[in-house]
Amino acid sequence: MGLIVQKYGGSSVASVALMENHARRAMELREQGHQVVLVLSAMGDSTDRLNDLANSACPDPDPRELDALLATGEQVAVSVMAIVLRRLGCPARSYTGAQIGIRTESVPGKACITGVDTEVLSRDIDAGCIPVVAGFQGVDEQGNTTTIGRGGSDTTAVALAASLGADECQILTDVDGVYTTDPRMVPQARLLKHLTFEEMIELAGQGSRVLQNRAVEFASKYKVPLRVMSSFRPGSGTLISLQEADVEAPVVSGIAFNRDEAEITVTSIPDQPGMALQLLKPLSDARIDVDMIVLNAPRDGHVDISFTVHRQDHERAGELVRAAAKGMDGAAVRTEERVAKISVVGAGMRSHASVGATLLEALAEQGINLRILSTSEIRISVLVDEVRLEDGVRCLHDAFGLDQEPAARQG
Amino acid sequence: MGLIVQKYGGSSVASVALMENHARRAMELREQGHQVVLVLSAMGDSTDRLNDLANSACPDPDPRELDALLATGEQVAVSVMAIVLRRLGCPARSYTGAQIGIRTESVPGKACITGVDTEVLSRDIDAGCIPVVAGFQGVDEQGNTTTIGRGGSDTTAVALAASLGADECQILTDVDGVYTTDPRMVPQARLLKHLTFEEMIELAGQGSRVLQNRAVEFASKYKVPLRVMSSFRPGSGTLISLQEADVEAPVVSGIAFNRDEAEITVTSIPDQPGMALQLLKPLSDARIDVDMIVLNAPRDGHVDISFTVHRQDHERAGELVRAAAKGMDGAAVRTEERVAKISVVGAGMRSHASVGATLLEALAEQGINLRILSTSEIRISVLVDEVRLEDGVRCLHDAFGLDQEPAARQG
Numbered sequence: 001m002g003l004i005v006q007k008y009g010g011s012s013v014a015s016v017a018l019m020e021n022h023a024r025r026a027m028e029l030r031e032q033g034h035q036v037v038l039v040l041s042a043m044g045d046s047t048d049r050l051n052d053l054a055n056s057a058c059p060d061p062d063p064r065e066l067d068a069l070l071a072t073g074e075q076v077a078v079s080v081m082a083i084v085l086r087r088l089g090c091p092a093r094s095y096t097g098a099q100i101g102i103r104t105e106s107v108p109g110k111a112c113i114t115g116v117d118t119e120v121l122s123r124d125i126d127a128g129c130i131p132v133v134a135g136f137q138g139v140d141e142q143g144n145t146t147t148i149g150r151g152g153s154d155t156t157a158v159a160l161a162a163s164l165g166a167d168e169c170q171i172l173t174d175v176d177g178v179y180t181t182d183p184r185m186v187p188q189a190r191l192l193k194h195l196t197f198e199e200m201i202e203l204a205g206q207g208s209r210v211l212q213n214r215a216v217e218f219a220s221k222y223k224v225p226l227r228v229m230s231s232f233r234p235g236s237g238t239l240i241s242l243q244e245a246d247v248e249a250p251v252v253s254g255i256a257f258n259r260d261e262a263e264i265t266v267t268s269i270p271d272q273p274g275m276a277l278q279l280l281k282p283l284s285d286a287r288i289d290v291d292m293i294v295l296n297a298p299r300d301g302h303v304d305i306s307f308t309v310h311r312q313d314h315e316r317a318g319e320l321v322r323a324a325a326k327g328m329d330g331a332a333v334r335t336e337e338r339v340a341k342i343s344v345v346g347a348g349m350r351s352h353a354s355v356g357a358t359l360l361e362a363l364a365e366q367g368i369n370l371r372i373l374s375t376s377e378i379r380i381s382v383l384v385d386e387v388r389l390e391d392g393v394r395c396l397h398d399a400f401g402l403d404q405e406p407a408a409r410q411g
Numbered sequence: 412m413g414l415i416v417q418k419y420g421g422s423s424v425a426s427v428a429l430m431e432n433h434a435r436r437a438m439e440l441r442e443q444g445h446q447v448v449l450v451l452s453a454m455g456d457s458t459d460r461l462n463d464l465a466n467s468a469c470p471d472p473d474p475r476e477l478d479a480l481l482a483t484g485e486q487v488a489v490s491v492m493a494i495v496l497r498r499l500g501c502p503a504r505s506y507t508g509a510q511i512g513i514r515t516e517s518v519p520g521k522a523c524i525t526g527v528d529t530e531v532l533s534r535d536i537d538a539g540c541i542p543v544v545a546g547f548q549g550v551d552e553q554g555n556t557t558t559i560g561r562g563g564s565d566t567t568a569v570a571l572a573a574s575l576g577a578d579e580c581q582i583l584t585d586v587d588g589v590y591t592t593d594p595r596m597v598p599q600a601r602l603l604k605h606l607t608f609e610e611m612i613e614l615a616g617q618g619s620r621v622l623q624n625r626a627v628e629f630a631s632k633y634k635v636p637l638r639v640m641s642s643f644r645p646g647s648g649t650l651i652s653l654q655e656a657d658v659e660a661p662v663v664s665g666i667a668f669n670r671d672e673a674e675i676t677v678t679s680i681p682d683q684p685g686m687a688l689q690l691l692k693p694l695s696d697a698r699i700d701v702d703m704i705v706l707n708a709p710r711d712g713h714v715d716i717s718f719t720v721h722r723q724d725h726e727r728a729g730e731l732v733r734a735a736a737k738g739m740d741g742a743a744v745r746t747e748e749r750v751a752k753i754s755v756v757g758a759g760m761r762s763h764a765s766v767g768a769t770l771l772e773a774l775a776e777q778g779i780n781l782r783i784l785s786t787s788e789i790r791i792s793v794l795v796d797e798v799r800l801e802d803g804v805r806c807l808h809d810a811f812g813l814d815q816e817p818a819a820r821q822g
Contacts, residue, residue, distance in 0.1 A: 054494055058494045061494040065504075068493075071486075075480075075482075075483050076483050079465075079483075080464060080480060083468040083480070086476070096556075098509070145510075
C-alpha cells in the first residue's frame, strides 16, 4: 500500500475512450489498496489550438492573458476525467492549479512552483477520493493564473508527489520507458529497468526527450522515485531513483544523440587572456546557446577553440564569430553545419579512461572521424559528421554491450 | 462620464474579428471619459461543444465537474478579449468568476449569486484598465467553480453593475433592441426606445426572448438601468429602467406571443372544494409547468377549468388529468394540442376594460375565436388556435397603433 501520483500527457488523454482506460488503471491501483492522485495535461492538441487562437488575436499576446487562456486546456481535461471516474463509480474531484493551491512565482509562461498546499489533496485522499489535478499551471500571490512552461505537467506531478511524500510518481506516456538508445535507430536497444537521477538528467539533456529535465531535477532534489511507463501498454517501465548502481551495474547505461548541431572552430588565436570571451560574448548577447566548448592547450603562442550551437543559429553565430575574430591577428574561422553529437552516459563511469578507450577504438574501427570530445562527471560526448551519426550510435551500443542485460555483459 | 458595464453574448464574440470591433467600441467609450467593464459569454458554440464533450464522457455528468468544464468556455473568451484590447493599446485584464469574487450558492448548474467583491474591479477601473469578466460563473464557499445557469451572463453583468453602482448595464446582442412585437411576423413592428422593468418581464415571460428574465428581475431589484442594443449595428437600442411611462405613454407597449402551448379543458366538474387541486396536483408532481389557468364561476353546481401546458408535455398532461378526472362524476376532459398565446403588455394599462374592449373587437373583426383570456397587472393574454396566431398578432399590433410613435397615436 502506498501513495502514487500518476501523470498522463496530452496524447494519452486525447479522447474520452483513452481516459476511460486510465481511469480503470487508477481504480485498479485503488482496489489494490493504493492511494492515487492524477495529474493531466491538456487533451490532444488543444494547447496548440489555444496558442493558435491567442496568436490570431495578437502575434505577441500578453503573457498574463496567454497563461489564463492556456490553463483552460488542462481544466477541460481534468473535469472530463473526473466525470469519467464518477461514471465508473469512483469518487473523484477535479482541481485547477489555483484550487489545489499550487503556488508559483509571478512569471507568466515559465513560473517556478514555490509551494503546494496539501490540505485539500490530503482530505480527498483520506476520504478515498481520487483528486484529478490540472498540470502545467498554478496561481501567484495576486491570484493570477500562471503556467510553469510547456510540458510542465511532469513538474506538477513531481511537486505534488514531493509535497505529499508519495511513494512513487509515475509519468505515463507514449513510450515504454527509457531505452539504452533510440530504438528507431538501434533495433537492439533495450528498455532500462533502472536509472539514477543523474543518468536521466544527462540522457535527457543529450537528446532523449522522454521526461522534462526540470521534473527530473525536482524529483532528484526531493528524492521522489520517478517511473516512466507506457500509458497504452502493460509493463513496469523505467524507475529513476536515488539508488546508486550496484556492483554489477554497467559502466555505461545508455547512449543519447543530437542531430541538430553545428560546429564553429576558430584556429590560430593569439594566446592572450580574454580571447575566448571576445569570441563567445557576442553569442551570449545574441542569446545563442553554446553547447560543447573545447579549448586546447596553446601551441606556438596560439590556441584553437571549437564549440557547437543549434543548427538553426549556425549562420548568425558564424557571422558574429567572424566579426569578433577580425581583430585577432592570424585567426581563421571555419564552420561546419552538419554535425551530430553522441553521448555515452553511465553513473558507473568511475574513470573516463577505459570508457574513452572503448569509445575511441569502436569509432576508429568504423572509420568515423571524431571532431570534438568532451566529458562530464558521468558522460563522454563526441561530435561526428552528421552522415556518420547512425553508424556511430550503433557501434557504440554494440561496443558497450547495451543490447545485453547488465549481468550478461563482459568486463 | 459614467460607469458602464457591457455584456456580449456568444454569437457576438464568436471570432477574434468580432471581438476587435467590440474592443474598439469599449475604447471609444473610455476615450469619451466613461469607465468600462466587459462581461463575456463563451465564444460561439463552444458551450455546446463542451456540453457534448461532457455527454460523451457520461450521459448524466457530475454537476460539479460539468460546471468546472463549462466555465472554461467563458475563460477562453475573456483572455482572448484582453489580448485583443492590449494589442490595441488599451490596458485590460481578464478575470474568472472566482478571481473577481462572484460568490454563489453551492448549487451546480443553477447557483444564485450571493455577492460580488468589488475590490479588484474598482482598483482596475480607477487605474483606467478595462476588466474583462467571465460571465455565467462564480465560486462557492468551498472554492468550487459554479455556473449560474445557461444564458446567465446577463445576470453576471447586472450583478456587477449593481455592485459597482454602474450608470448603465448594456446587453449587446444580435437584435437592435426590444420591438413592439416580433418584426419577422409584423414588418411594421417598431423598436421601443423605453420600457419599464415590469413591461420587460411580462414581454420576456411571454416569449420575447431578448433578455434573461432573471437578469431583468435582478436589474429591477437593484435599480440598474438596462440597455439592450445591437453588438453589430449602431443605434441606442431599448432602455429598460424604473422610470414610469410618462403621461403621453401608450397604454400598450408591445405584443408577445408563444406558439408552443397546448390547452386542456375539464368541463362539468362538481363544484366542491379541492377539485381543481385534484386535477393540478398530479401535473405539479410530474414537474409539468402549467401556464394560464382559467376557472369560471359555477353553473348548475358544476365548474369548467382550462389551463395550458408546454406542447411537449401535452400528451402526458392529458393522461394525468384524465386519470384524475375519473373519480369526478360527469367531468369530461378535452385537449387541444395546437394553440398559441398572444399577450398585450403595457405599464400604462391602468384599467383592463378599454384595452380588453379594443382587443376583443379587433379579434372579432378578424373572426378569430378566443379560447381563454386571462389578465395580470399590466398584461392581457388570450389563447387562440395556432393557425390564427399571425393574424391575431398583426391585427392587435394595428389596433393598438404600435406601428406609430406613441405621440402620434390616437386615444
